[in-house]
Amino acid sequence: MKKVLTLAALVMALSACSGQQASQNAEPVNISSLGKSEITDVRAADAMPTYPKRGKSIERGFAHQPPLIPHKADYPITLKRNGCITCHSPEKAKRMKATAVDPSHLLANGKLNNEYYSCTQCHTPQAENKQELVGNEFSAQ
Numbered sequence: 001m002k003k004v005l006t007l008a009a010l011v012m013a014l015s016a017c018s019g020q021q022a023s024q025n026a027e028p029v030n031i032s033s034l035g036k037s038e039i040t041d042v043r044a045a046d047a048m049p050t051y052p053k054r055g056k057s058i059e060r061g062f063a064h065q066p067p068l069i070p071h072k073a074d075y076p077i078t079l080k081r082n083g084c085i086t087c088h089s090p091e092k093a094k095r096m097k098a099t100a101v102d103p104s105h106l107l108a109n110g111k112l113n114n115e116y117y118s119c120t121q122c123h124t125p126q127a128e129n130k131q132e133l134v135g136n137e138f139s140a141q
């Protein structure tokens with residue numbers, strides 16, 4: 001019985017392979033672009049902002065201010081995972097050389113209080129922005 005099953009599996013695997021080969025030999029499809037114009041005006045890439053050195057906190061302006069983030073802050077914060085907590089949870093912070101979240105962010109059992117889940121609601125990144133500011137020619141007249 002075992003032998004029969006192995007043989008069946010082998011035949012199936014082989015037929016799967018031949019199926020793949022058939023699609024490789026298929027007629028080539030010719031695709032032409034709908035856009036006929038050439039792109040001539042190429043904008044230079046945006047200057048990258050520079051963040052304060054890692055490991056250096058930005059001085060707070062007042063007591064209990066949510067500290068500014070001294071690094072890029074595009075880590076995903078989704079229902080399934082929180083990109084910030086991978087470095088800032090009390091268990092991982094030391095290893096990641098980051099400051100653990102403030103104790104106020106934790107429940108009595110040490111887990112993150114979900115009221116603090118959306119980190120960037122209170123913490124905002126601070127960078128030296130090399131990009132020129134957008135001009136404003138607004139006039140009330």
Ligand code: HEC
Binds near residue numbers: 067088097
């Ligand atoms: C790859 C690891 C890593 C990730 C991910 C990360 N951080 Fe950090 N964070 C650091 C390190 C390292 C520092 C600098 C050391 C410090 O001051 O805690 C820092 C500093 C900070 C500080 C300043 C702390 C202080 O006391 O001044 C805040 C606030 C912060 N991060 C918030 C965030 C938020 C919000 C996110 C998600 C958007 C995030 N971090 C994601 C590693 C990380």
Ligand code: HEC
Binds near residue numbers: 064066
């Ligand atoms: C509701 C606002 C709020 C949210 C949401 C929030 N924080 Fe904070 N956070 C604060 C405030 C306020 C402080 C300063 C606490 C103090 O000094 O009394 C702080 C402090 C911190 C500190 C510094 C702790 C220290 O010991 O210096 C870190 C790191 C931090 N938060 C990370 C995070 C991360 C990561 C998240 C998301 C998981 C988060 N925070 C979500 C308001 C918030």
